[in-house]
Amino acid sequence: MIRKEKFGEWLQESLLFVKLDPWIWCGYTVAVGLILLIGTLSLALGIVCAVASLFVGVGVCKYIDMRHNKETNQPLSWAIKKSLPLALLAGIAIMACWFAFMTFSNLLSGEYGKILDFFLQLDFSDLHIKRRTVREISSQFYDYASVALMFTLLMLCTLANWFSYPLMLFQDYGLSRAKDLGISTLATRKKAFYNMLGFIFFEALMCGGLTPLLTPVLYMLTSTLMYVSYKHLFEIKA
Secondary structure (H helix, E strand, O other): OOOOOOHHHHHHHHHHHHOOOHHHHHHHHHHHHHHHHHHHOOHHHHHHHHHHHHHHHHHHHHHHHHHHOOOOOOOHHHHHHHHHHHHHHHHHHHHHHHHHHHHHHHHHHOOOHHHHHOOOOOOOOOOOOOOOOHHHHHHHHHHHHHHHHHHHHHHHHHHOOOOHHHHHHHHOOOHHHHHHHHHHHHOOOHHHHHHHHHHHHHHHHHHHHOOHHHHHHHHHHHHHHHHHHHHHHHOOOO
16 A cells, blocks of 8 residues: 655654754755855856755765664765765756756847856846845845756756656666656655645745745755655655
C-alpha cells in the first residue's frame, strides 16, 4: 500500500531538520545572502550562483543527515565539493533558459541594449541608499533571486523533475531516468507536491515584495524541503 504523503509533514520535518545542526544552516544562509549580491553586478552570474546555492543546499542536507546518523566524519567542504559540479551545471542550464526567454522578449520590444545588461550591469544609478528604507535597499539586491527561485521551479517541472537533482547526485541517475522516476513517483502524490510548490511560490512572492532579507532563508528552506521529500519517497521504506 502506498503511503499517503502530506506537505504538512514535509514542512514540519524540514523545520525540525534545521535543528539538527543550526550552526551549519546559519552559515549556509549567510553565505547564500552574500553570494546573491553578485546579481547586482551580473544577472547572468547571479542566476547561476542562486541556482547552484539552492542545489548545494540539498547536498548540505544529506551531509547533516549522514553526520547525525554517524555515517561520515568528513568536513562540510567534502559535501560542498561533491554537490557543486552538478549544481553549477544546473545553474548554467537555468541561466541559459532565462537568457533565451529574455532575448526573445527584448528582440520583440526592440530593447537590444538590455541583452548586454544581462551579463554585465554597467548602470548603477538606481543603487542610491540615501533616504531609503532597509526593505527598499535589500529589494534591489534580492528581488531577482526570488524570481530566479520561481523560474527554477518552473523549469524543473517542465524540463526535469523536482527530484531530478537529488536522484542524480545521490543515486547517480542520468537526467532522463531521474525525470521519469520522479514523474512516476509524484503521480500518486500530486496534492502534497502542488501544496509544497504553492507554499514556496507564495513565500517567494512575499520575499520579493515585503521581506527581501528573508530570501536566503527561503533558499535554505527550499533545499531542505527538496531533501526531506526525496528522503521520504526514495530512502525511507513505506
